[in-house]
Amino acid sequence: MAQVSLRRVVKAYEGGVQAVKGIDLEIADHEFVVLVGPSGCGKSTTLRMIAGLEEITSGDIAIGGTVVNDIPPRDRDIAMVFQNYALYPHMSVFDNMAFGLTLRKFPKEEIKRRVDNAARILDITPLLDRKPKALSGGQRQRVAMGRAIVRDPKVFLFDEPLSNLDAKLRVQMRTEIKKVHQTVKTTTVYVTHDQVEAMTLADRVVVMNHGVIEQVGPPQELYHRPATRFVAGFIGSPAMNFIPARVENGSGALRLNLPNGIVLPVPEERTSRYAQAAGKEVLFGIRPEHLTEPKNLDRSNIAVFELTPEVIEPMGMETLVHLWLQGAEVCSRIDPTTPAEPGRPMPVAADLNHMHLIDPETGRVL
Amino acid sequence: MADGSTLAMPAASAPAGSLQRFARRRSTIAFLMTLPLILVIFGLVAWPAGYAMYLATLNRRMTEFIGLGNFEILLDSETFRMVIFQSVFFAVTAVILKALIGFWLAHMLHHIPTKGQRKWRGMLLVPWVIPPALSTLGWWWMYEPSYSSLNWLLAIFAVPPVPWLGEPWWARISVIIVNVWYGAPFFMIMYLAALKSVPEQLYEAAAIDGATSWQRLRYVTLPMMRNIISITVLFSLIVTFANYDIVRVLTNGGPRDLTHVFASYAFQVGILAGNIPRGAAVSLFMFPILAVIAFFVLRGINKRNREEA
Numbered sequence: 241m242a243q244v245s246l247r248r249v250v251k252a253y254e255g256g257v258q259a260v261k262g263i264d265l266e267i268a269d270h271e272f273v274v275l276v277g278p279s280g281c282g283k284s285t286t287l288r289m290i291a292g293l294e295e296i297t298s299g300d301i302a303i304g305g306t307v308v309n310d311i312p313p314r315d316r317d318i319a320m321v322f323q324n325y326a327l328y329p330h331m332s333v334f335d336n337m338a339f340g341l342t343l344r345k346f347p348k349e350e351i352k353r354r355v356d357n358a359a360r361i362l363d364i365t366p367l368l369d370r371k372p373k374a375l376s377g378g379q380r381q382r383v384a385m386g387r388a389i390v391r392d393p394k395v396f397l398f399d400e401p402l403s404n405l406d407a408k409l410r411v412q413m414r415t416e417i418k419k420v421h422q423t424v425k426t427t428t429v430y431v432t433h434d435q436v437e438a439m440t441l442a443d444r445v446v447v448m449n450h451g452v453i454e455q456v457g458p459p460q461e462l463y464h465r466p467a468t469r470f471v472a473g474f475i476g477s478p479a480m481n482f483i484p485a486r487v488e489n490g491s492g493a494l495r496l497n498l499p500n501g502i503v504l505p506v507p508e509e510r511t512s513r514y515a516q517a518a519g520k521e522v523l524f525g526i527r528p529e530h531l532t533e534p535k536n537l538d539r540s541n542i543a544v545f546e547l548t549p550e551v552i553e554p555m556g557m558e559t560l561v562h563l564w565l566q567g568a569e570v571c572s573r574i575d576p577t578t579p580a581e582p583g584r585p586m587p588v589a590a591d592l593n594h595m596h597l598i599d600p601e602t603g604r605v606l
Numbered sequence: 607m608a609d610g611s612t613l614a615m616p617a618a619s620a621p622a623g624s625l626q627r628f629a630r631r632r633s634t635i636a637f638l639m640t641l642p643l644i645l646v647i648f649g650l651v652a653w654p655a656g657y658a659m660y661l662a663t664l665n666r667r668m669t670e671f672i673g674l675g676n677f678e679i680l681l682d683s684e685t686f687r688m689v690i691f692q693s694v695f696f697a698v699t700a701v702i703l704k705a706l707i708g709f710w711l712a713h714m715l716h717h718i719p720t721k722g723q724r725k726w727r728g729m730l731l732v733p734w735v736i737p738p739a740l741s742t743l744g745w746w747w748m749y750e751p752s753y754s755s756l757n758w759l760l761a762i763f764a765v766p767p768v769p770w771l772g773e774p775w776w777a778r779i780s781v782i783i784v785n786v787w788y789g790a791p792f793f794m795i796m797y798l799a800a801l802k803s804v805p806e807q808l809y810e811a812a813a814i815d816g817a818t819s820w821q822r823l824r825y826v827t828l829p830m831m832r833n834i835i836s837i838t839v840l841f842s843l844i845v846t847f848a849n850y851d852i853v854r855v856l857t858n859g860g861p862r863d864l865t866h867v868f869a870s871y872a873f874q875v876g877i878l879a880g881n882i883p884r885g886a887a888v889s890l891f892m893f894p895i896l897a898v899i900a901f902f903v904l905r906g907i908n909k910r911n912r913e914e915a
């Protein structure tokens with residue numbers, strides 16, 4: 241087991257296209273780090289550079305303190321789980337899992353002990369004699385994980401391992417992966433485009449976009465204190481609302497002028513933080529769950545105004561209401577028992593304790 | 607009957623209705639549509655094969671049934687035992703060399719970037735595209751002692767001239783060289799297709815599992831290509847055993863009948879010497895052995911397909 245360090249890592253392809261633009265990242269021993277971002281953001285390339293499947297254009301990658309830039313994958317002591325499992329179709333499940341150990345000339349009994357142990361952890365003991373073709377998607381995924389576990393490597397690398405599974409199995413395997421990590425505690429780098437996977441699995445989430453790291457932090461921090469508009473919009477489903485607004489200074493207090501003539505008072509404790517934005521156009525960011533039917537009105541910093549729903553989406557445990565605010569579509573999460581009807585104005589309460597202001601030019605959260 | 611069209615039939619009078627129903631059945635239509643092919647196979651494959659078997663059981667004048675007599679006579683003849691040895695040696699050596707060279711070429715091509723790959727692929731396929739009778743003639747000129755370009759090349763390095771077609775072992779080797787030159791591109795193209803169908807991720811997984819490039823070849827590439835390799839070898843073995851034109855053009859069985867293979871010997875015995883039944887017996891000689899080999903190879907492929915593909 242080991243820590244992984246990326247220092248100014250760049251990946252450029254022929255023709256000068258940069259897939260990864262100089263990223264720095266320190267992954268601690270035993271840590272579970274998830275790289276998340278939209279497709280083409282460089283997350284998979286980064287993972288493949290750690291694995292040694294892609295060459296590094298510049299910068300350094302170190303595993304366990306050793307720079308591995310010029311070390312081939314087989315000598316990096318890593319194990320990888322691929323999106324489409326990459327099981328050897330001509331080998332039995334046992335042989336698939338044992339392959340890495342056989343190549344490393346482990347004694348037969350040791351191989352058997354390790355494979356049996358991994359099979360027990362993953363609950364695939366009855367499948368050991370089968371060929372991959374005779375397995376379901378979820379079982380293949382387990383075998384692919386088993387192949388990684390038996391090696392007892394320094395680092396686990398996961399490249400979108402759940403993308404090929406159906407929704408139900410994905411949730412099940414997600415739990416499984418977390419359980420396995422809690423058991424074996426191997427340093428793990430996990431790539432996904434699914435922010436829910438990122439939030440649920442990670443000790444720390446790395447949000448990437450256009451080849452750079454937007455923000456690194458524990459899931460809760462990313463959710464509640466996003467650093468950029470991209471992170472604010474990427475993490476959380478449904479996404480955060482962004483409403484164009486103008487910050488106005490009025491007799492010592494700040495006000496937000498929203499479309500439709502809505503004026504919101506900026507909470508007092510945030511006045512100094514937003515003071516520099518006074519007189520400027522900003523984006524007012526608020527998550528759907530902080531834009532609900534009026535309740536808890538005794539709390540401070542709740543602003544109530546009226547909006548007209550356009551679309552109502554009942555989800556069971558909650559109802560999503562899509563409202564139209566001149567220039568922006570706004571989503572609100574309300575209690576399913578609250579009456580709401582398209583076209584009939586309803587009162588909406590914004591919890592300004594959770595508001596964000598974003599500089600529209602830099603994309604930074606103020 | 608799972609066919610929906612039968613359900614839509616009106617309740618017609620029984621005989622006409624059932625005939626119509628029979629004609630409309632999917633299996634009937636399928637049979638009628640495959641009938642032309644069945645007739646072609648029967649006319650061009652089954653009937654000649656059956657007729658050859660029948661011929662092989664007749665005496666020289668084709669007046670009397672003599673059972674396996676032709677085969678007994680053949681096995682007693684030293685020349686024919688030589689032909690068996692020569693055919694097996696020729697086919698097995700040529701197929702092994704074609705397979706190895708074809709695999710090597712395919713591997714080289716596979717690692718050329720796609721852009722340049724096409725023209726190399728095209729050039730390497732040329733030997734296979736030229737009619738073998740013509741290209742063999744070219745080789746004959748290179749071998750022919752009086753103006754052999756090969757010997758001229760050897761002379762540059764002070765190597766004495768080689769009797770390419772005059773000495774039995776050299777003649778055998780010469781025939782094999784031409785057959786390999788002609789047949790290796792076929793292996794190359796089949797193996798190239800097989801190589802391209804191996805998912806890149808298997809190699810990546812193997813690289814991470816700790817495989818060297820040799821081990822990736824041994825444990826990933828070869829097992830993944832096993833079906834293509836066996837079907838290509840089987841096919842080539844059959845075709846090489848039946849090869850006629852190269853031997854006919856290069857050596858015509860000489861010197862002293864020492865380079866005959868089944869096909870050229872069958873032609874010699876059956877057509878040139880006029881003993882058609884015995885010629886038929888010669889050409890049928892390999893059939894049972896090849897049929898058994900084909901059976902096992904195809905069974906192995908089916909089994910692997912069920913388990914892996």
